Amino acid sequence: MTTQIIQVHNLVKRYKNADSNAVDGVSFGVAQGEFFALLGPNGAGKTTTISIFTTTLAATSGSVWISGHDLGKEAAAVRSSLGIIFQKPSLDLNLTAEENIRFHAILYGLYPFRPAYRLMPRAYREQVEELSAVLGIGGDLFRPVKTYSGGMKRKLEIVRSLIHSPKVLFLDEPTTGLDPQSRRALWEYLRKVRGESDTTIFLTTHYLEEAEEADTICIINGGKIISTGTPEELKTELLEEYLILDAEDRDALERELSERGIPYTVASPLRVDLNGRSAQSVVQSIVTPLSVMRLHTPTLEDAYLSIVGGDDEGI
Numbered sequence: 001m002t003t004q005i006i007q008v009h010n011l012v013k014r015y016k017n018a019d020s021n022a023v024d025g026v027s028f029g030v031a032q033g034e035f036f037a038l039l040g041p042n043g044a045g046k047t048t049t050i051s052i053f054t055t056t057l058a059a060t061s062g063s064v065w066i067s068g069h070d071l072g073k074e075a076a077a078v079r080s081s082l083g084i085i086f087q088k089p090s091l092d093l094n095l096t097a098e099e100n101i102r103f104h105a106i107l108y109g110l111y112p113f114r115p116a117y118r119l120m121p122r123a124y125r126e127q128v129e130e131l132s133a134v135l136g137i138g139g140d141l142f143r144p145v146k147t148y149s150g151g152m153k154r155k156l157e158i159v160r161s162l163i164h165s166p167k168v169l170f171l172d173e174p175t176t177g178l179d180p181q182s183r184r185a186l187w188e189y190l191r192k193v194r195g196e197s198d199t200t201i202f203l204t205t206h207y208l209e210e211a212e213e214a215d216t217i218c219i220i221n222g223g224k225i226i227s228t229g230t231p232e233e234l235k236t237e238l239l240e241e242y243l244i245l246d247a248e249d250r251d252a253l254e255r256e257l258s259e260r261g262i263p264y265t266v267a268s269p270l271r272v273d274l275n276g277r278s279a280q281s282v283v284q285s286i287v288t289p290l291s292v293m294r295l296h297t298p299t300l301e302d303a304y305l306s307i308v309g310g311d312d313e314g315i
Contacts, residue, residue, distance in 0.1 A: 005168060005200050006030035006053070011062035013048050022048045024223035026062075030216070032167075033198040037211035040220040041308055046204050049220070050172055053202070054084050067167050080108065083166030085157050087173045093146040097137065097156050100145060101128055101163055108164040117142075131159040134189045135182055151177045158186060162193065168200045169193075175207065208301045217300075219307050227307050234303040243272040243279055246292035253288045260285055271296075 006029060013023040023045045030036045040046045051057035053064060055075045064071040067081035091100050098117050105124060106113050114120045132138040135155040145153065154177045161169065169190075175183040187210070193199050203211065211217055212231050219227040219234075227234060246269030247253040257264050257272065262282060265271040269292045272282060279295050 003032045004029040005032040005034075005067055006036075006202070007063075007065040009063045011049070011052065011064060012060045013045075013052060013057070014060045021060075021223050023052070023059075026220070026223070026225055028218055028225060028228065030200060030202065033194060033200055034215045035194065035201045035203070035213060037203045037205070037214040037217045038220060039204065039208070039211060039217060039304060044221045045223040046220050047172070050170055050202075050204060054082060054170055055079050081167040083161040083164065083169040085161045085169075085171050085174045087176065091145050091153060091156060091160075094144065096142050096144055097132075097148070097159075098128065098141040100156060101160050104160045105163050110164055127163060128159070131162055131189075134185055135159060136185070151179060151182065154178055155182060165197060166199065168202060171201060171203045171205070173205055174203070175205070175210065208299075208304060212300050219304065221308055231300050231303075234307070235298045235300065241274055241279070241298065242296050243274065243282060244292060244294045244296055245270050245272050245283075245286075245290055247288045247290050249288060253286070253290075256286055256288050 008029070009027050011023055011026040012021055014021045026045075026049065038046045038049065048057065052059050053066065053071070055071065055078060059072070066078045069077040069081070071078050092103075095103070102114075102117065102120065102124075105111050111121055111124050117125065128141070129138060132141055135158060137152055137155050137159070140148070140152065145156065148156065154175075158174065175186060178186065190201060194201060203214065205211060214231060217227075217229065217231055217234060218225055245253065245264075250270075253270065254264070254266070257270075262277075262285075263273045263275060265273075274282065283290075283293060
């Protein structure tokens, strides 16, 4: 039986003077080592949910267990098992990057305090060098953070959050401000961390392609869970593949499709529904020479927009 490292039962959060619950009876579980993505429109309740999980906000009711600890009674123990990358940096700008990392490691009890980097244990120095090299900030470790660009601060936050090898890593829009190369390097490293340490990753993101590799996607809207499943399950249950076809003799193509009982939507080009047929069998049955032929495969974004109504202004 798979161990659940996060267990949520009927979680409710209502803000003072609010007309409705920001989080409204949410329940789900996350397995140890799982890559779990929580998606939803702006104001759906996902930031409130993560704030509760990371102990920065108290729930109104319900229960949450993380790493075997009751969040309501053992907040300190929960915090010690978490790594957190928030949307907004929480760095001390007057310290160097390495000092920010060192004090974080000392706070978590990983190493005894040392007043200088060169006096820290070799294990610490090797870990810092490896993490900073992954994200390309190794040459800037000893510069004050106030001299960093927004993207570099983001990288430093990521290094700092991973230094204590957390059991659960909460990523709230982790790659905002990162260039494509750094984004790719981060996700490659996170795959390595999951494989080697069985770290659980809990993600919220505006980049839906980052959720494509999730084991489970949970979509929240209006404070309620409205859909849960693997990326493939969400795509196949909600949407179907279809063909995009056209011909110089459009009338002949439409006639042929009608005669064969193949449903299509009049557009430019035509959308041809497969309805259980294979794309190959449909194309092979058509005699009219085709000028356009391509298969449309639903994306996670298509499925997401179908679930939330298609007029979302943000995720």
